[in-house]
Amino acid sequence: MTTRHPNAGLERLHRETGWTLRQLAQEINRLGTERGTPVAYQKPSVHQWLNGQLPKESVRPLIIEAFSRKLLRPVTYGEAGFPEPAEESKNPPATVEGLMELGRQDMDPSRRSVLGAGLFSVALTVPGWQDVVGRMEAIKQNPKLRIGQAEVRAVLAMTERLSDLDDDFGGRYARPMAAAFLVNTVSPYLKAESSSETRNSMLSAAAFLCYLTGWMAVDEGAHGRAQQYYVRALELAGASGDHNTYCHVLRGMSVQAANLGHGAPAVRLANAAAEAAPESTPRMRAFMAGQQAHAYALAGERTNARTALREAERAVNQAESQLGTFGGFSSATLAYSTAEVRYALGDTLGSIQSLQDHFRLRDSTDMQRSKLIFSSLLAERQLQVGHLEEACATWNSVLDEYPAIHSGRIDEQMAKIASLLSSYQRNPIARQTSERSRELCLK
Incomplete structure (x- = not known):
């Protein structure tokens, strides 16, 4: 199906991004893989869309999302020159x-x-x-x-x-x-x-x-x-x-956005959670400020990130007990937040130190899954700074416990080990760790 004229809305959005035709096609392909429905578009397809050919209905959400992420604002179907999806025209x-x-x-x-x-x-x-x-x-x-x-x-x-x-x-x-x-x-x-x-x-x-x-x-x-x-x-x-749960959900949405690398949405959601929070207890302030700090760091807002992190530090120091408080934010949680802020701001060595502080401060009630996720992050960062054998030791501690966990996020982290160690196969420890990760990921 084609339109009679070039798609002026799509052309306007494309100019605003500064992308080439090839770059737009690549971003759509990347989002298709992220969604679980791989596509393989190239420059000619984008050129046809700009000239008025309507993309497949299943591809339009990918195009809208690509523009939204690049421009850091909502992009509507109408703005892109597409008809509204049938399901969105109905009442939810x-x-x-x-x-x-x-x-x-x-x-x-x-x-x-x-x-x-x-x-x-x-x-x-x-x-x-x-x-x-x-x-x-x-x-x-x-x-x-x-x-x-x-x-x-x-x-x-x-x-x-x-x-x-x-x-x-x-x-x-x-x-x-x-x-x-x-x-x-x-x-x-x-x-x-x-x-x-x-x-x-x-x-x-x-x-x-x-x-x-x-x-x-x-x-x-x-x-x-x-x-x-x-x-x-x-x-x-x-x-x-229930104002508390409302704020907790918003903060969780910010954590999700941050873990996916979307700094601006993470900031928007973290700030919305903090602004709506009905409590002003030290633990609640730390719970909110720690996430704000991480989000700001991902968005490149260094001053705001450090200010929010200092607020989280002050609040944790003021909190007398974790028992009966909202969010369970502790000194161990603060150390993890500090690690993420440091890493997002380019301080990998400082991030490693903060992650090690986190593990030193953890107690037996902390969840097993987060232990493996954070340990995997520690190993990756140890490798980045050249600490190969330390990274392998950390990864092997995760591989010891990996078979008992059914977590997609940990699966992804374990699947990366072999490729991350591919340049170090002459080292017997790296080779053994790589082979072990392959074997466990195939089970």
Whole structure:
């Protein structure tokens, strides 16, 4: 299908990026691989689009996202000269119905590769607190089902168990169970008759479970799907008036953006979380400021990054105890945040020192998955500064525990070891580490 005239909107966006035709094609191909649907476009295809040929419907989101990431702002379909997608012209599903549909799609592990084909959007519309607070749609309640605080406690307890499974074994292991629990138990509870207090408590519990399921999707690399869960969690938190969970979700969205290297969206989300935070306890300030520091560093805002990091340091020093505080931000967490800020600002040696501080400060309650992820980062940075044998020792400690973890993020880190060590095959320790990583990644 073609239009009669060149696509002036697409041409305008292309000029604004400063890309060549080849560079735009390469970025679209990269995003296709990220989404799980590889494409192989070249200059002639981009030239045809600029001249008015309409790209395939499945490719248009890649083009929109490519421009949004390059220009650091939302780009609409209309701005690019494309018709609006049919599904976006309809009213979005109500919160509970949308949550049930999202969970149903996630319950079948055999469909995981298909469901993972979702693209992280830097321009995702995030509802503000005033957009969601207390605005739950009118739900037709089920008069045959009535719930009380016992059901709320059950959901909270189950969420804690699922979180423990996620921490110990990874998101691929726990997410189907979390999705099934959302669909089969929690969603019906949201439609049950209850007192006002119980209803708000259940909405709050559902919000945090929804956020946790999104976090599991991040661990699997299903970043578009994770964003869907996060938005539902924001809606549920607002409906219950749970300001803490709302801010926690926003911060988690910033962490996701930062881990993917998107500095500007990470800053926007971290600042939104900090501005909306209802508490001013030292632990909460550290929880928010630590993420702001990392986001600022990724965005190249050195002064803001250092200011936020100093605020996190002051707040942690003021906090007397981690028990019963929101976010669990500790001296070990601060050391990790410091490592990420230092690395983003170009101080690799300082980042290594801070990661080592993190491991020195960790305790037995810290999650196994983060231990392996942070250890992998430490090994990569040790190699970058030329500490080959130290890097191999760190990697081997991760490989010792890797088979018990079902984490997409750790899978990706382990898959990189062989290529990172490819230039060091004359060293027997490097060669042994490389061969061991290959063997374990094939299992």
